[in-house]
Amino acid sequence: MGDSDDAFESRNEAAARMLTNRRSPRRDFDGILRSHAAAAGVELPRSPAHPAPNIFHRALVEPGAQMMVGGAADIGFEGLMEAWEHAGPDHAETIERVRAAHRDAALSGIDLLAESPFAKGLPGLLRAIEEADDRLLCAAVRACTKASGTLAVLLQQAVHAPGILTHLMSDVMWDEWVRVGGVAPDGVAGEAAIAMSTVQYLIVPGWAENLERYRAFMDTHSAAHSIPRGPRVVSTSHVP
Structure with a gap:
């Protein structure tokens, strides 16, 4: 993968190619269900883990592609949080709780993003299958x-x-x-x-x-x- 500026740019270009001609839907499957239910006067429940309304929002897909190609280090925690803020502007409280959890972990010497199973991107996922x-x-x-x-x-x-x-x-x-x-x-x-x-x-x-x-x-x-x-x-x- 490499840590040089050229290697970083090459990974970003590869991530951009993954998104060529890719449309980002206004709603994902979850959003479609909720929209139809709301039109019928029904509010569907949300699980404790519910993230931003549309996980296929362009603001999330772009950094997601970067992470798949280069791993978590290429985007960083703050970059990921900024993407969530763009995708879910009404979820400020939830996003701040995530930030606080990562800050507390960092003070204890733990990088939660680096410990994520997806921290190494696609190469790490393929290695998990191979091994x-x-x-x-x-x-x-x-x-x-x-x-x-x-x-x-x-x-x-x-x-x-x-x-x-x-x-x-x-x-x-x-x-x-x-x-x-x-x-x-x-x-x-x-x-x-x-x-x-x-x-x-x-x-x-x-x-x-x-x-x-x-x-x-x-x-x-x-x-x-x-x-x-x-x-x-x-x-x-x-x-x-």
């Missing part, structure tokens, strides 16, 4: 694929039983998983979503246990509101 035990990797792919299939069924059922969304969205895994890879459409986008979930399963402390808990939670609601299942969203034929 994973074969059995654990297969278990992670299977668990993430099954969870996405269950989620797809529940979202279909939510058309007939809207209360399902209230239960799904009140859990921390709505923000830590559903919004960032839980919804896995058929094709390349779905495969990428499963891959990202698999990486989180492998490297984020406690994430695997939370996904298993959430899947059991989803299974309970799926059985309670059972309707005929449509096609699975992601094929599992390639899963060991």
